[in-house]
Amino acid sequence: MPDARLADVARSLEPLIRRHEDELERGRGLPRELVDAMYDQGVFSAFVPRELGGREVDLLEWLDMIEELSRINGSVGWNAFINAGVTPLPAATMRRILARDRWITAGNLARVAGVARRVDGGYRVSGRWPFASGASFATYLFGVSLLQGDDGALATDPATGAPVPVGAVFPAAQVTVHDTWDGLGLRGTSSVDFEVADAFVPDEMTTLDLLAGPYPGRLFRGPFFILMGHCAHAVGVARGAIDAFVDLVQRTQARPARGSRRQLRLGQQQAHQVAVARAESLVQSARLFARDAAARGWEDAIDNDVVDYHLRVLMAQSMIHCARAAKEAVELLFERAGTSAVHRGQPLERCYRDIVTAAQHSLVTEASYETIGQYYLTRGLPGGPRIDLTSTVIMPPHPQRS
Known part of the structure; x- marks a missing residue:
C-alpha cells in the first residue's frame, strides 16, 4: 500500500479529478479511471486493517485527505469518505475475500x-x-x-x-x-x-455492527471516527467555494471593461469583503472545533475500548456544526457573487449545490442538534444525561438504559 501522506495522495489525484469533472456531473458517478486511481492510492482502504494490507489510517491525516478531496470536488470527497473500506468481518473471512476481490464497500x-x-x-x-x-x-x-x-x-x-x-x-x-x-x-x-x-x-x-470491526486498532473503537468525515467533507466543499469566489473576483477585476455594473464592482464593495471574511471565519472556526473533538477522541481511544461519552457528544456536535457553518458560508458567497455564479460549470455553483445536498443528510440537519441539547440540559441531573435514544446522533453505548 502506498505510504505517501494522505493529503499528498489527494493532491496527486487533482489533475485526474479536474479532467473528469464534467463526466462526474453528467454520468452521476465516478468514472472507472478515477475509481481505479483512488483504489490504487488506498483511498478506498482507509479503514481496512494493516494486517489485511489496508491503510488503517491515522484519523487526523484521513480528515486532511477528505477535506482536500472535497475542496477539489465534493462528489469525490463524499465517495472517499463514505466508501472508506469499513471492515466489519473477521480476518479469516476478509482474507478469503481479498484473495479474489477488491474490497470497495457501499x-x-x-x-x-x-x-x-x-x-x-x-x-x-x-x-x-x-x-x-x-x-x-x-x-x-x-x-x-x-x-x-x-x-x-x-x-x-x-x-x-x-x-x-x-x-x-x-x-x-x-x-x-x-x-x-x-x-x-x-x-x-x-x-x-x-x-x-x-x-x-x-x-x-x-x-451485529457494520461500522466497526473485530480488530485491535483504535480506528475500530466505534463508528464515530468514520462519521467525522462529515466534518472534513463540509469544510472542504466550503474551502472550495471560498477559493472559487476569490478567483471569480480576481478574474472579474482583471477584465474591467466587460460585464454588468454589478459584476465590475465584484469584490470592491464592503458587502463582498465582509462576506468573504465571514465565510472564512465560519469555516476556520468550524474546522478547529471538529479537529479538536477528533483529536481528543482519537487520543482517548489509545487507552480505552469505549471512547468517553462527552467526547462522543462533541464529535457528533462538531459534525452537525461543520455542515451548518459550511452551508451558511457557501450560501453567503453564492448570494454575493450574483449571476456570475449561477451558470452550470461554475465552481461556486457546484459547491453551492454540493453543500446544500450534503447538509440534508439526516445526521447533520439542524434538527439533529436536538439530542445534543438534551445532553447539555440534563447531564448534571441525577440519573442524567437523559436523551431520546430513538433519534440521537450520539454514537452508543449510552450511559442511560433506555
Missing part, C-alpha cells in the same frame, strides 16, 4: 430496509436500500435488516423486546443496482438504490 446503514429469515448456515435476506453512495462501483454492499420469525412476524430480543437487526454484507454480483440518483448536488456520488431478493447470506458475512 451501503446504507441508517436505513433498516430489509427482512432476514434464519436458515441453515445463514440467512435469506430481501430488501431495498436507498442512497447507497458508491453502489455502482462497490464490490461489496452493506444492508441492515430485521429478523423475521418462521411465522412471518418480526423476531424480538427477549431481554429488551426490541426487533433484532441483522447486518449483512453482499457481493456486488448478488445485488441489483437501481439507477435512481439524480440529485441537486453531489451528482457524481452514485447514491443509488440497491436491492436483494431472497439472497442467501452465510453466517460469516453477517454482523
